[in-house]
Amino acid sequence: xxxxxxxxxxxxxxxxxxxxxxxxxxxxxxxxxxxxxxxxxxxxxxxxxxxxxxxxxxxxxxxxxxxxxxxxxxxxxxxxxxxxxxxxxxxxxxxxxxxxxxxxxxxxxxxxxxxxxxxxxxxxxxxxxxxxxxxxxxxxxxxxxxxxxxxxxxxxxxxxxxxxxxxxxxxxxxxxxxxxxxxxxxxxxxxxxxxxxxxxxxxxxxxxxxxxxxxxxxxxxxxxxxxxxxx
Amino acid sequence: xxxxxxxxxxxxxxxxxxxxxxxxxxxxxxxxxxxxxxxxxxxxxxxxxxxxxxxxxxxxxxxxxxxxxxxxxxxxxxxxxxxxxxxxxxxxxxxxxxxxxxxxxxxxxxxxxxxxxxxxxxxxxxxxxxxxxxxxxxxxxxxxxxxxxxxxxxxxxxxxxxxxxxxxxxxxxxxxxxxxxxxxxx
Numbered sequence: 001x002x003x004x005x006x007x008x009x010x011x012x013x014x015x016x017x018x019x020x021x022x023x024x025x026x027x028x029x030x031x032x033x034x035x036x037x038x039x040x041x042x043x044x045x046x047x048x049x050x051x052x053x054x055x056x057x058x059x060x061x062x063x064x065x066x067x068x069x070x071x072x073x074x075x076x077x078x079x080x081x082x083x084x085x086x087x088x089x090x091x092x093x094x095x096x097x098x099x100x101x102x103x104x105x106x107x108x109x110x111x112x113x114x115x116x117x118x119x120x121x122x123x124x125x126x127x128x129x130x131x132x133x134x135x136x137x138x139x140x141x142x143x144x145x146x147x148x149x150x151x152x153x154x155x156x157x158x159x160x161x162x163x164x165x166x167x168x169x170x171x172x173x174x175x176x177x178x179x180x181x182x183x184x185x186x187x188x189x190x191x192x193x194x195x196x197x198x199x200x201x202x203x204x205x206x207x208x209x210x211x212x213x214x215x216x217x218x219x220x221x222x223x224x225x226x227x228x229x230x231x
Numbered sequence: 232x233x234x235x236x237x238x239x240x241x242x243x244x245x246x247x248x249x250x251x252x253x254x255x256x257x258x259x260x261x262x263x264x265x266x267x268x269x270x271x272x273x274x275x276x277x278x279x280x281x282x283x284x285x286x287x288x289x290x291x292x293x294x295x296x297x298x299x300x301x302x303x304x305x306x307x308x309x310x311x312x313x314x315x316x317x318x319x320x321x322x323x324x325x326x327x328x329x330x331x332x333x334x335x336x337x338x339x340x341x342x343x344x345x346x347x348x349x350x351x352x353x354x355x356x357x358x359x360x361x362x363x364x365x366x367x368x369x370x371x372x373x374x375x376x377x378x379x380x381x382x383x384x385x386x387x388x389x390x391x392x393x394x395x396x397x398x399x400x401x402x403x404x405x406x407x408x409x410x411x412x413x414x415x416x417x
Contacts, residue, residue, distance in 0.1 A: 017281070024285050037286070044282045044289045049297045049408070052278065056301075123316035125393050133267060133306040135274035 001069060001214065005062045006206040012058030016051040023047020060128045063139065066146050066209055067124040073213070074119040074153065080224075081112045081160060087231070088167045097170060104167040111160045119153060140192070143205070147188050150212040154183040157216075161223055173230045178222045183212050249326050253314055257330040260310025261337030261377065265345070268306040272298050292415045300376075300407035304400060307331075307338045307373065308380040315384060324385030331381015332374050339370030372410050376403035 027043015085108050092101040122145065131139035158180055168175045186208065194201040275298045282290050311330050314320045322330070347362035383399030 016278070020281055024281065028285060040285055041289055041292070044285065044293050045296050045412070048279055048282065048293050049301075052275070052297060052301060123312070125387075125396070126312045126316045129305045129309065129312060133264075133271045133302050133309070135271045 001065060001210050003207055003210050003214075005065070005210055006203050008058045008062050009202070009206070012055040015058065016055035019051035019054065020047045023050070056132060059136075060131060062206065062210075063131065063142050063146075064124045064128050066213075067122055067127060067142065069213065070146065070149060071121045071124070073217070074115075074121070077153070077157060078112075078116060078119075081108070081115070084160075084164055084227075085109060085112060088164070088171070091171055092167075095171065100170055101167055104163045104170070108160055108163045108167070111156055111163070115153070115156045115160075119149070143192075143209075144188050146209050147186050147191065147205075150216055151183045151185045154216050157220065158182060164227070168230060175226050175230050177226060178219070180219045180223070181215075183216060186212075247323070249314075249320075249322055249330060253320070253330065254333055256314060257310045257333040258337040260313070261307055261334030262341040264306045264309045265303075265338050265341050267309075268303045271302045271306070275302060292412070295411040295415050296408045299411055300404040303338070303373075304376060304380060304403045304407060307334050307377040308384060308400075310334050311381055311384050315388060321388060322385070324382060324389055327385030327388065328378055328381045331384065332378040334381070335374040335377025336370060338377065339366075339373035342373070343370060369410075372407065376407050379403040379406075 023043040023046055024040070025043075027039045027041070027047070029039070030043070031037055031039030031041075033039075085105065088101065088108070089098075089105060092098050092105070127138070127142050131137075131142060161177065161180070165175050165177055191201070191205050195205055272294075276294045279290055279293045279298065282293050308331065311327065311334060314330070315327075343362050343365045346365060347358045350361055351358045379399040380396075380403050383396040386395040386399070387393050
């Protein structure tokens with residue numbers, strides 16, 4: 001997902017006022033020409049409706065995509081973790097190394113269960129609708145979980161992959177993981193207050209919502225490439 | 232829960248038809264979500280302030296025609312969305328349509344109660360007359376538009392394509408907006 005999506009809400013504001021004022025002036029001019037007030041009324045109604053719909057779409061579309069991406073990634077990682085646990089367990093049994101692998105398997109299973117419990121699916125449509133009808137008030141919760149979840153997920157995934165690495169080395173498979181820099185634990189309330197005070201801080205906030213998960217994906221791709229080469 | 236996952240790990244049985252609780256949830260959510268919609272509308276309305284520069288009379292018409300349908304139509308379907316997205320229930324399209332109709336009727340009923348209570352100071356007769364008049368006009372409107380949205384949710388579930396919800400939802404907004412425009416003009 002491109003970081004340029006941060007411009008989407010800004011474009012929404014510009015589009016709303018541009019369309020509304022454009023329609024009002026156009027409707028007013030048409031009304032004066034025809035000598036009725038219908039032109040202005042039509043311009044006001046059509047302009048407001050078109051402007052607000054486009055603005056809402058531009059505001060909520062990045063959220064919709066971010067929630068959908070979050071759900072998709074969590075689902076994918078759930079399958080990956082399950083697959084790796086089964087693979088390590090199976091190979092250890094085949095080579096008679098179950099006793100040596102108990103710590104790794106127990107830790108991997110514990111992390112997997114914890115992640116399954118915490119990383120629940122959030123419906124993008126439901127949260128977008130809730131945000132629209134409350135004028136963005138419930139969008140504050142969308143911002144909350146989109147800010148907090150990448151860090152929590154990243155920490156768990158890193159711990160899981162370290163156990164996979166240890167298990168693989170006991171199975172005489174050398175996996176060299178690249179440097180995996182943990183995502184920062186961002187302060188939701190600090191970001192909220194800064195956005196409240198400055199307004200424009202929301203641009204940076206939206207930027208990190210996009211790039212944090214992008215960085216996590218890049219780190220994981222490298223790890224998965226290493227894993228694939230050793231399977 | 233009705234659709235429920237099974238504790239024994241058996242495959243989840245899809246619910247063929249909604250149960251009484253689901254009808255009640257739709258009706259109740261439709262009735263109560265009006266307060267949330269009113270809250271949202273109060274924030275959207277100031278966005279129409281630029282209209283005041285050109286005409287004061289137009290302001291209330293723009294709010295009635297544009298803001299009310301925009302907020303109320305998605306709000307009415309909230310109960311259905313919770314059943315579908317949070318409870319993961321699967322129904323037939325016809326069932327979603329009936330649930331949608333119920334949420335609209337609940338919404339219309341509660342809206343009329345609030346309006347009737349608002350004019351209670353003018354006498355019980357006035358309040359009851361308004362309640363009955365609105366019951367004949369706006370309650371069916373809310374029922375019809377929410378039925379459309381319910382149909383859209385059914386289409387979305389059947390096809391797995393959330394965009395299919397948009398078409399009936401926009402149709403519902405257009406009907407609601409047109410009704411409000413006519414009411415404002417008359």
